[in-house]
Amino acid sequence: MDKEWLEVTFVTSSEAVEAVSGILYNTNVKGVSIEDPEDVEFKKKHPGDWDYFDETLLEIKDGAIIKGYYKEDEKFQEYIDYIRESFEKISDYGIDKGKGLITVSKVNEEDWENNWKKYYKPVKVGEKIVVKPIWEEYKSEKGDIVVELDPGMAFGTGTHETTRMCIKALEKYVKKDSTVFDIGTGSGILAITAAKLEAAKVVGVDLDPVAVTSAKENVKYNSIDNIEILYGNLLDVVQGKADIIVANIIADVIIFLVEDVKKCINKGGYFISSGIINARKDDVVNKLNQSGFEIQEVNVDGEWVSVVAKYNGECA
Numbered sequence: 001m002d003k004e005w006l007e008v009t010f011v012t013s014s015e016a017v018e019a020v021s022g023i024l025y026n027t028n029v030k031g032v033s034i035e036d037p038e039d040v041e042f043k044k045k046h047p048g049d050w051d052y053f054d055e056t057l058l059e060i061k062d063g064a065i066i067k068g069y070y071k072e073d074e075k076f077q078e079y080i081d082y083i084r085e086s087f088e089k090i091s092d093y094g095i096d097k098g099k100g101l102i103t104v105s106k107v108n109e110e111d112w113e114n115n116w117k118k119y120y121k122p123v124k125v126g127e128k129i130v131v132k133p134i135w136e137e138y139k140s141e142k143g144d145i146v147v148e149l150d151p152g153m154a155f156g157t158g159t160h161e162t163t164r165m166c167i168k169a170l171e172k173y174v175k176k177d178s179t180v181f182d183i184g185t186g187s188g189i190l191a192i193t194a195a196k197l198e199a200a201k202v203v204g205v206d207l208d209p210v211a212v213t214s215a216k217e218n219v220k221y222n223s224i225d226n227i228e229i230l231y232g233n234l235l236d237v238v239q240g241k242a243d244i245i246v247a248n249i250i251a252d253v254i255i256f257l258v259e260d261v262k263k264c265i266n267k268g269g270y271f272i273s274s275g276i277i278n279a280r281k282d283d284v285v286n287k288l289n290q291s292g293f294e295i296q297e298v299n300v301d302g303e304w305v306s307v308v309a310k311y312n313g314e315c316a
Helices: 014-025 037-045 055-059 076-093 115-119 161-173 189-196 209-222 251-264 278-290
Strands: 004-012 031-035 064-070 101-108 123-125 129-133 145-149 179-183 201-206 227-231 242-248 265-277 293-301 304-311
Touching: 004 014, 004 076, 014 031, 014 064, 014 076, 014 265, 064 076, 076 101, 123 161, 129 161, 129 189, 145 189, 145 209, 161 189, 161 242, 161 265, 161 293, 161 304, 179 189, 179 251, 189 201, 189 209, 189 227, 189 242, 201 209, 209 227, 242 251, 251 265, 251 278, 265 278, 278 293, 278 304
Parallel strands: 129 145, 179 201, 179 242, 201 227, 242 265
Antiparallel strands: 004 064, 004 101, 031 064, 123 129, 265 304, 293 304
16 A cells, blocks of 8 residues: 555635635645644643643744645645645635745655644534544533544534534534534534434535545444434435534535525524634624524634524525
8 A cells, every 4th residue: 555645735724724624624624633733722722622632833933834734646636736726715805814835845654644643632612512533532521511522534523613603503503403514524523413413304515425434434433323424415315304404614615505594494593504604703793693693692712703694584
């Protein structure tokens, strides 16, 4: 087996982390790592919320460092051209690129594939949910709801601000009779959380086959049967309507999805959206208001925003 990989490295800003991750996931990327000193500063100031952070990341002075990993094939140059062009355009959306550097180098598989696991420890998110890597031991406390997770190459470990805010919102709004749709399910963490919170039915949807495979494996680790993971677009694959729809993506995709969400949500249902940078908050809120939603909460964690909106319009 070929153990050599191509590593594409971005030196950018914390504000651009989600946008750059989205660019990479639009290509045949096999893995993404993020080193964000702003996240680490948060962890340092809130030591009770985290089991581990890498002090060496505090030495990063140039902003966030994001790395994508690829096998070298005939399409790699096409991916690089797309990545460079897309990265150049993110400033058009008001996103600070920071230094805006991109480099490409060759690395050995062992240098990245498993090393990150030593930094990923059980973490409590919200009041009840504990996200636990499958290779770690954890002694549950009274009231804990443990989500077993191996994110692999899919997005979603529970440590990012956007995921944390979604988990906290699910804790608040999921009821025992809830039907929940998770758009862009990634590792399946939000879908599994909803199922663990005893939602009656959960459907996770993703356009990335790698994510779908990862999410299905994580469902097995948690031994839950009220959850389905599907490949495809929201309206193409789901049947019926949900009481809660959660989307942890990016602002532009959320805005694009609002009209489709209306067709898949019950009147009085909640749309939980996240992955929104501060600069795009008003764009998302305005679109929701214009589309028959009533804003219930706008939560901020660092540079990120999550919006909870109730659908009060006529059912589609």
